[in-house]
Amino acid sequence: MIAKVIVDVSTNQTDRLFDYLILDEYMDTVVPGLRVVVPFGPRKVQGFVIEISETSEYPLDKLKPIQELVDVKPPITKELLSLSEWLKNETLSHHISVLKVMLPAAMRAKYKKQLWLNTSIATEESASFFRKKDAPIDWDEFQKKAKTMERKMMATFIKNNEVTVQPIVGTHETKKKRVAVKSAYTKAQLHDLLETLNKGAKKQRELIQFFINNNSNPIPVVDLISEVKTSRSTIKSLVEKGILVEEEMELRRDPYEGREFTKSKPLPLTEEQGIVLQSISESLNNEIHRTFLLRGVTGSGKTEVYLQAIEKALSLGKEAIVLVPEISLTPQMVTRFKERFGSAVAVLHSALSKGEKYDEWKRISDKEVSVAVGARSAIFAPFENLGMIIIDEEHETSYKQEESPRYHARDVAIKRGEYYQCPVILGSATPSLESYARAKKGVYQLVTMEKRVNDVRMPVVTITDMREELRQGNRSMFSNGLLDAMKVRLERREQIVLFLNRRGYSTFIMCRDCGYVAECPHCDISLTYHRANQSLQCHYCGHVETVPSRCPDCEGESIRFFGSGTQKVEEELIKVLPNIRVIRMDVDTTRKKGSHEKLLEKFGKGEGDVLLGTQMIAKGLDFPNITLVGVLAADSMLHLPDFRSAERTFQLLTQVSGRAGRHEKPGEVIIQTYTPDHYSIQDVKQHDFVSFFQKEMMVRKQGGYPPYYYLTLIHVSDVDLTNVVAVTEKITNFLKGELSEDTMVYGPVASAIPRIKDRYRYQCMIKYKVEPKLTQTLQEIIKTYQGEMSRSNLSIVIDSNPYMML
C-alpha cells in the first residue's frame, strides 16, 4: 500500500503529494490525517498522510517507506482534511501550513540537528571535537558553546564530509508526566506477603495494606504519600523489592482547576430572545445549515441566546464551537460558559501555556468535552458532530489571521456549518458592513434584538466638541462636562469607564522649536515614548534608544513627548480629582499572566472608581455599577489610511458606550472629539446602526470598496528599493494584461509605512466584482518569482480580503 503524504517543508516545489510505502507492521494503523516521519532527501521530516492508495505513478522499488508514526489516532479528522483542501486554495497557501494551523502549537514538529563523526575519513583534529566517536553532538548546544574559531573549523569538517549533519524530528514535550506506582502483585499475593513480612516493618505493612484495600490503578507517588502518610523511601524500598512498580502517568493540566463554578440555570427569555432562539432551533432540528446574523444592541442578551442555543445542540448529542475575540475572552465571559456547562467546556486562549493549550485541545479530540470556547484558531476544534457554531463580535478584525494561511474564521465557520448542516450564528451590536449587506441580500438570515433586557434604557450619549473647549480656555484632556459627570459619580459611589482610543494615537517625541520627530532608523515610522524606562521604541522592529535631552537637529531643549497614553491620563486625572482610585488597564499593567483578570476582579469588587484603558476594556464587560463612560480622543483612528476607519470608529464607540447602565442604574456616555459632525460619531448618539450602515455603504460605493468590490492586496518588499519598484511594476502590468476589463489594478504604490526593518514596501491592489481568472493569475505570479524569492531577500505576499491596509 502507498501513503500519499504532504511533507513539512513549506516551499512551492514541495507543495504536492509524495508517495511512500507502508510497511506491513504499519498497514492497519496508517490512515488519512495521521502524522508520520518520512525520509525526504537526506533528511527526515514530518508529514501528514492525505490518502491511502494501492498504486503509485512511480516504480515501487524507487519508493521509500514511512519510518515512524507520530500519532496513534489521526489528529486531523476526515472533515478537517477536506476543509484543508478547500482552505489552501482559498488562501493561496501551502497545504502544509494549512494543516499545521489546525493543530495546537505544541503538536508542530520540532527539528533538531546532530553532528556525527564520519569515522572512516575523520582526522585527529575533527575527532578531537567528539568525546565519543560514535555519539553525536547536539547542534544547538554546539552553536551555543563553541568559540568562533571552533565553529569555523566545524564548518570545514562538514564541508570535507568528515562530519555529517543529521536532522532528527521530534515533537514538543506535550505531555506533563508524573511518577506513579502500582502493585506488581495480585491482592492474594499481597496478603501472603503481609503474613511473611517482619512485624517491625510497620511502614511497609501499611503501604501494602493500602494496595490490598484499593483498586489496582496506578496512583501518583505524591498522592500516595499524603493518603497513606508514608514516605518516599518506604515506597522506594517496595519498588526495589519488586512489589511495587513505577510508571509515568500522563497528567492533564486544567487551567481552571480548583475553581468552583456554581451552576447557572437558563433565564426565561425576553420576547426578542425567544424569537431568535426559535429561528436557530429550526435550523438545528431540521439539520439544515443556515448562517444567522444576530444584530442585538449592547446588553440585549446575546450571550444568553448563545447559551440556550448551545444547550439545545448538546441535548441532541451534538457539539458547539464559540469564538470570541481574544481581547474579550475575559474571565467574565469564560465564567458564564463554565457556569452553564461545567466541565463540558474547553477554553482555548493565548494566555494558556503551550502545554495547557494542548491539553484543552486533547479534551476536544478525545470528546471529553462538547463545547469549545476560544479565539480565532478554536474554529478548527476537532469535533466530529458539530451542531452549532457561534462567532461573537463577528465584526472583529482579529478573526482574520494576518499571516499565512490568511484565513478568516467566519469563512471557515460557514464551510464547517455546511458540512455538518448546522446553524452558524454571527452575533454583534455592530456587524461588519460585509455581513450586514449579505444579510440584507438574504445570503444570511437577519435576526435582530433592538431592546436591552428588562427594559433597561440605552445610555444617553453626549458628544463634546473639544475645539470648543479649547476656545473657552480649557486646555486639559477632560472637558468640563466630563469632569462634572465624574464628580457626580464619585459622590454617588458609582463607577466610571474611561476609554482612550490608542490606535493611530501614539506618544512620540517632537521638538517644539523645529518640528523634529524622533523616527526609527530602520522603519519609516516615529518612535514610541516609553515612560517606565525613559526610552524610545519602535513598535515594528523593536529598535530602542534613550530619550534625547536636546534636539538632535537644532540642539534646542524644547524636545518633549506628544500625544497621550494611559499613564499620562492617569496622572492628569489624579491632578484634577486627587482622591480618585484609578485602575489602569493597558499593555503595561497586564503583561503578567492573570493580571488582566485580577484588575477586573478588583474593579468588580468596587476597589476602583475608574477603569481606565484602551481597546482592552471596550468589550464584554458587564458591571452593574458602571453609569458613566467617557471617551477621550474618539476620532484618533478616523484618519488612518484605511477604508474601514469610519466603520471601526463607529463600532468601537458603540461597544464602549454599551458598558454604561446595563442594569438598574441608567447610563451616560460622553464622547470627546475634534470632529463631532462625522457620521461615524453622530450615529453613535442615537445608537443607530442602520443609519450608519446606509451612509457608509454610499461611501464604499463611491470609493469602490467592499462590500461592493472585492479587494486583493499584493505586498512586495525587499532591501533593494529599485528591485521592489521593478517587481511591483512588472506584477501590476502582468495583472492588467491578464485580468478582465472590469477589474481594476492599482499600483505600484509605496505602502502606508514605506519601510519596515530596512525593507522597502510597495503594493498593488486589485479591485474586482467577478474575476474567474484571479487565483490562477496569482499562482502564476508566485511561480514566476519563487526562484528569486528563495535565493534573495525579495518577498511577495498575497492577501485576499485584506484587513491591514498598512
Ligand SMILES: Nc1ncnc2c1ncn2[C@@H]1O[C@H](COP(=O)(O)OP(=O)(O)OP(=O)(O)O)[C@@H](O)[C@H]1O
Ligand atoms: N432573559 C433574560 N432575563 C434576565 N436577564 C437577562 C436575560 N438575558 C440576559 N440577561 C442579563 O442581561 C445582561 C446583558 O446580557 P448580555 O451580556 O448577554 O448582553 P449582550 O447582548 O451579550 O451584550 P454586549 O454585546 O454588550 O456584550 C447580563 O447581565 C445578562 O445576565
Ligand SMILES: [Zn+2]
Ligand atoms: Zn523600527
Ligand SMILES: [Zn+2]
Ligand atoms: Zn529641534
